Amino acid sequence: MSNAEVINIGIVGAGFIGEIHAAGYAHNPRARLAAVADIRPEKAGALAAQYGLKSYATLDEMLAAEKVDAVDVCLPSPFHREAVVQAAAAGKHILVEKPFAINLDDIDAMMAAVAAAGVRLMVAHVCRFMPEYMVVKSLVAAGKLGRPLFFGAWRESATPGWSWNNWLLDRNQSGGTIMDLQIHDIDISNWLLGTPASFSMHEIMAPGRPGPAHVVSNLVYDNGALAGLEAGHLMPASYPFTTGYRLVGEEGAVEFLSPREGEKQVLVYNGDGVTTLRGADLPPVLAGDPYAEELAHFVDCLLTGAPFRVSPAEARLAVATALKLRESANRGSGLVS
Structure with missing residues (x-):
């Protein structure tokens, strides 16, 4: 990707952290929010309406309908593995909230899926x-x-x-x-x-x-x-x-x-x-907000190829x-x- 490009982001999970991430991307001209997915239509619809986006009930539906470069996984920890593996199989780069997962089997499965697909993954350790x-x-x-x-x-x-x-x-x-x-x-x-x-x-x-x-x-x-x-x-x-x-x-x-x-x-x-x-x-930090800074770092690393500040191995540790x-x-x- 060249430095002139913009990363299209799809958020899955429209709860507390999904709202924070959506606001963080809004500060970044190199990121474009494309869509929101959540099994709760009222939550997905409300967050999508705030940014003029379309909402979907599932990640499957969002990936089928929208052109996204990366998926931001803001789901509860037990659902990280399924969403990350699915996004990787679709060829999308991934940001996933901390903790990476609550067991190492799920983490190893996610790391294997990302490696097999040749996509990049960062875990959102905002501190x-x-x-x-x-x-x-x-x-x-x-x-x-x-x-x-x-x-x-x-x-x-x-x-x-x-x-x-x-x-x-x-x-x-x-x-x-x-x-x-x-x-x-x-x-x-x-x-x-x-x-x-x-x-x-x-x-x-x-x-x-x-x-x-x-x-x-x-x-x-x-x-x-x-x-x-x-x-x-x-x-x-x-x-x-x-x-x-x-x-x-x-x-x-x-x-x-x-x-x-x-x-x-x-x-x-x-x-x-x-x-x-x-x-x-x-x-x-961008807009005085460490979440906006974290998300800008994720986007910039995708555009430039630079390493993430948080590697999957460090998040696993x-x-x-x-x-x-x-x-x-x-x-x-x-x-x-």
């Missing part, structure tokens, strides 16, 4: 496109903090109640809090530190609430670095979504605390000095890490109640 995480990655890559020793991250929210049929609260469909929420920080930790070699997870669940949990995970990496990750879906409804991280290196440290108000800032500590990065000091953490709890090194 890699957030300025605060782009900063810490660039500092580590440039050796500004010395050898990384420890990465700590946390991500807390009220119990999600917005998903279709509450599928996020069904651990058999979502993989639980570790796969839906902590997967973000697992991926970032692997992105910064490499391949984990040791796994330990503790999980607490509230009585009478079989879906959401509070999860604490510990990883030891091949290079000796440690990670401690906390994620919770048990906060009260009044509690605002909160996230942050701290990376400690041999020669410095960097910290991000999500603000309750005001702009984001990242603090970089070296020796006796501290540098505060905020606003214009942080890496720019995030899921494999979550599964090994969960297995460590099931073996008794963690606590499930």
Whole structure:
């Protein structure tokens, strides 16, 4: 594809994340939304009408009727495999939401289908496109903090109640809090530190609430670095979504605390000095929206042939890490109640 071309996108799944992706593509002149598919006609129709598109009940119908170059899969995790394999067989490039899947069999089937069809696939790990995480990655890559020793991250929210049929609260469909929420920080930790070699997870669940949990995970990496990750879906409804991280290196440290108000800032500590990065000091993202930035990256890589920031192998590693953490709890090194 030449740099003058536009990528035609078909979205399958018109729920919460499908709406976010549609809005993100609207900022990008190199992307053209072509159609929306969803088994719920009212959802597909409403999202399609917002952007002047046609809507379809199934991915099959959309692919038969519309000329699309890529399919954006915004379906619940259990349906990723079917949609990705179908899109690949039709010769379409694919963006699929995180997690890649909740088991490795589905992931391996998707990777095999993509390889056989000669198409490209990216998994939408959006944190890699957030300025605060782009900063810490660039500092580590440039050796500004010395050898990384420890990465700590946390991500807390009220119990999600917005998903279709509450599928996020069904651990058999979502993989639980570790796969839906902590997967973000697992991926970032692997992105910064490499391949984990040791796994330990503790999980607490509230009585009478079989879906959401509070999860604490510990990883030891091949290079000796440690990670401690906390994620919770048990906060009260009044509690605002909160996230942050701290990376400690041999020669410095960097910290991000999500603000309750005001702009984001990242603090970089070296020796006796501290540098505060905020606003214009942080890496720019399209329209100030990391989702728009992520989608623009996907489109640009399709047009130029450049590698994706998130490879399928890296997205697979995030899921494999979550599964090994969960297995460590099931073996008794963690606590499930």
